[in-house]
Amino acid sequence: MVEMSKYMRKILSDVPTLKVFDFSQYVSKIPGIIKFTIGEPDFDTPEYIKEAGIKSIENNRTHYAPQRGTVGLRQAVADTLAKKYGLHYDPATEILVTNGVTEGISTAITAITNPGDIILVPTPTFSIYTPDVMIAGGTPVEVDTSKTGFKLTPALLQQYLNKYGDRVKGVVFVNPSNPTGIAYSQAEMNELAALIKGKPIFAICDEIYSELNYDGEYSSMAKVIPEQTILANGFSKSYAMTGWRIGYLCAPAKVTDLLFKVHAFAVTDIATFVQDAAEAALKAGDEATKEMDAQYIKRRDYMYKRLTEMGFECSQPMGAFYIFAKIPSFLDQDDNKLIYQLANDAKVAVTAGSNFGKGGEGYLRFSYATGMDQIKEGMDRLAAFCKKEQGNK
Known part of the structure; x- marks a missing residue:
């Protein structure tokens, strides 16, 4: 055999x-x-979110959903990001609903990585980014931040950019961080962004903990270099919706079009009633x-x-x-x-x-x-x- x-x-x-x-x-x-x-x-999961999901099922919202996400959820995401964070994305062309942030990150890394490309992964960090790069055929390079307060500093980033040059295709940012709970200020993000601005390098931003930022301001690469940023977020942590498997990616329209190809062939779409529940979560505010x-x-x-x-x-x-x-x-x-x-x-x-x-x-x-x-x-x-x-x- x-x-x-x-x-x-x-x-x-x-x-x-x-x-x-x-x-x-x-x-x-x-x-x-x-x-x-x-x-x-x-x-x-809060009752009003569960009720929205149940109502959606009762209304037979159990068929295929639009592959990029329901119109209602994408609009709710766009409205929330604009109101809370000052980020502006076109819900029709720049937002893609995913099967949680895990699938979103996998989609993003797969979509940008060619054989030989290097993705810089500041560590310690959650253990999905390095394997995703390996599976995509790229080369993950871990950047040890234990000597710099568990933050990627401009000097440290420049060191790796100098070492690997044009091979660097992306840098992963998890903010706030898992496992350290450390969060970057916007000033720190701005300094890091300046080193990759205008270069063919993506900022892959996992912001699943953005709602759980207790002591600092919201900060993001998307505020500085939105044209180079792929932003991933979701509902698992902030709304206690881990089992619902719902998240989203935000990026420039042409980038989103290519992200969509990876996503669509992998998962087809996300359950409509789950999207309706997520829409209700956003529309109810942050109580x-x-x-x-x-x-x-x-x-x-x-x-x-x-x-x-x-x-x-x-x-x-x-x-x-x-x-x-x-x-x-x-x-x-x-x-x-x-x-x-x-x-x-x-x-x-x-x-x-x-x-x-x-x-x-x-x-x-x-x-x-x-x-x-x-x-x-x-x-x-x-x-x-x-x-x-x-x-x-």
Whole structure:
């Protein structure tokens, strides 16, 4: 019998799985485990959004949708971006509805990448961008930002532009960041934009956490170089709609036309009733998101205080719902080993920093997208574990 897997695309053998999800599945089998792993809101989708989806189904909005997205949702996206962020996109030609931001990013990278092209991926960052580039046939180059406050600085970006020259096709920006919670100011974005402005380099901007920006202003490459920016956003995090799988891309019309080709042949369209629910989410304003944000801030502040008291050196998260913490000297410095020790001995599950690329080794990511009672119990367990480990040194 022929082993056909040997004859598939060779690059796929080098593409990793999402270790964050692999580990989360492992710890789910441990009785009584408290999980700070997956970045999924513990809130339910707001009732008015669910009601809009149900009403849409009852009205038989269950047939094929327009492949670029419903007119109503694209208009709602355009109106929201203009009102909240001062970004102006033509809903007919510059907005494309996607199967979540994950598909949107994959579509964007696939559409811009030719063999040999380099995409710069500042790390630590969520683990989809590097594999997407590999699958697209390009070369991902991770940029370690651990020495620059987990931010891509102009000097660091220029260093890589000088090194790779015309081969650089794109730079990934995740703002606010997963896993660090760090957010760029617009002034910082402007300085970075100046280095690629007028060059054939795309800014691939994942802004899925833009609504979860607690301490800073909204900032984006789209404000400075919209002609070079592919902006991706969605509803999973801010509206607790992870299971609905709905997002969108924004880009200049001619770029969107080519993004559409990749998207259309991969997924055809997005369910109409899901788009109707997302439209309702935007039209209702940000009352629901503000309520969730207030809870996230309380959780962030509590977890940050507890971790700091235990000896963890933490980044000060400005957005998203993660704390990125440097492992104290009295604990195992191998983050991949430590997460299994914590899960099995302390019954606390966190994510290894090295899962997020260069610069993440020796760190742990804590998600506070879970209830305060769970956070308090998890921090108590972790504190007891740390006290015991310190006593053994």
